[in-house]
Amino acid sequence: MNLENPHNTLIEKTESQGVCDSTKAGFAAVLGRPNAGKSTFLNTLVGEKLALVSHKANATRKRMNLILMEGKTQIVFVDTPGIHTQEKLLNQYMLQEALKAMSDCDLLLFLAPVTDKIHFYEEFLNNAKKPHIVLLTKTDSVPKEELLKTIKIYEKYQKNYQALIPVSIKDLGSLKRVVEVVARLMPPNPYYYDPEILSPNTTKDIAKEMIREALFDNLSDELPYESDVQITLYKEKPHIHHIKATIVVHKTSQKGMVIGKGGATLKRIGREARLKIESFVRQKVFLEIFVKVIPSWCKERESLKKMGYNFED
Ligand SMILES: Nc1nc2c(ncn2[C@@H]2O[C@H](COP(=O)(O)OP(=O)(O)OP(=O)(O)O)[C@@H](O)[C@H]2O)c(=O)[nH]1
Ligand SMILES: [Mg+2]
Known part of the structure; x- marks a missing residue:
């Protein structure tokens, strides 16, 4: 089967599994290097900004599940941290999260920006044992001829992948095609989650990501990586959500920044985060943010665990 798209470039090898009366459901892990566009892709699919997106790498730290219904198929997309070198402890945690998602899922979506050289991905393309589809992302950032050339290069691996789909968040049709292909590849199963919900992650988790996003957007490059957010209170009152959060950094100088x-930066972070959370919970939010120094929080396993990054020993 060969679906059309504006670039006429979707290469798909799977045949339709036919109409089935019963439901299908499965997990599709979204993998790729930092900054590949994984979280943006998922937010655009579900139409809500739930996962943290940033032009800075290493935005996603923990797995986040986003649920999409396609007819009688429930797809649980698992957003994962970008895969990269792991000399730092937090990076090791992030790699572990990505690998766990990979082993638990039914299908892998491997995102490779069209602007990257293929050599970054050859190891995966050669060796991935799980069924996977390759998404060439950010196609809006290159001319059509370059996209076609890149597709030719990836076709070398077509024996291994289920489909190769060029995508851009600026082309909603390309995202729809991804959903169709993924839905077709999901196994027969009862639904894992209530079909009405968008994410099984709690509102508290999502609020935390929204505050982290405001931090990423307002601080210079290295700092976001060395900071984190803890939610110390989340209280839903009749007309307002009351949230207390602490931004944790590991040096006093960072607290000042x-x-x-x-107090201007913190005020801006708080305002941005509050507006994001309010638009998600569709309620007024009273957000209080504190800043605390915990030396080396991201360098020691025990401190990381206290921050909610649970390593599998
Ligand atoms: N031009 C263009 N930019 C995109 C597209 N998708 C994502 N981006 C940009 O790419 C950057 C990284 O996006 P993220 O979604 O945070 O990337 P990620 O893969 O989740 O990154 P990590 O969580 O750090 O692993 C952001 O600045 C996005 O706006 C796209 O289709 N086209
Ligand atoms: Mg991400």
């Missing part, structure tokens, strides 16, 4: 001159 988060607070900013006369």
Whole structure:
């Protein structure tokens, strides 16, 4: 079967599994290097900004599940941290999260920006044992001829993948095609989650990601990586959600940067985060943010565990 798209470039090898009366459900892990566009892709699919997106790498730290219904098929997309070198402890945790998602899922979606050289991906393309589809992302950032050339290069691996689909978040049709292909590859199963919900992650988890996103957007490059957010109170009152959060950094100088001159930076972070959370929970939010120094929080296994990054020993 060969579906059309604006670039006429979807290469798909799977045949339709036919109409089935019973439901299908499965997990599709979204993998790729940092900054490949994994979280953006998923947010655009579900139409809500649930996963943290940033132009800075290493935005996603923990797996986040986003649920999409396609007819009688429930697809649980698993957003994962970007796969990269792992000399730092937090990176090791992030790699572990990605590998866990990979082993638990039914299908892998491997995202490779069309602007990257294929050599970054050859190891995966050669050796991946799980059924996978390759998504060439950010196609809007290259001319059509370059996209076609890149597709030719990837076709060398077509024996291994189920489909190769060029995508851009600016082309909703390309995302729809991904959903169709993924839905077809999901196994017969009862639904894992209530079909009405978008994510089984709690509102508290999502609020935390939204505050982290505001931090990423307002701080210079290295700092976000060395900071984190803890939610110390999440109370849903009749007309308002009351949230207390603590931004954790590991040096006193970083605390100063988060607070900013006369508290200006922290105020901006708080305002941005509050607006994001309010638009998600569709309620007023009262958000209080504190800043705390915990030396070396991201360098020691025990401190990481306290922050909610649970290593599998
Ligand atoms: N031009 C263009 N930019 C995109 C597209 N998809 C994502 N981006 C940008 O790529 C950057 C990284 O996006 P993320 O979704 O945070 O990437 P990620 O793969 O989740 O990154 P990590 O969580 O760090 O592993 C952001 O600046 C996005 O706006 C796309 O289709 N086209
Ligand atoms: Mg991400």
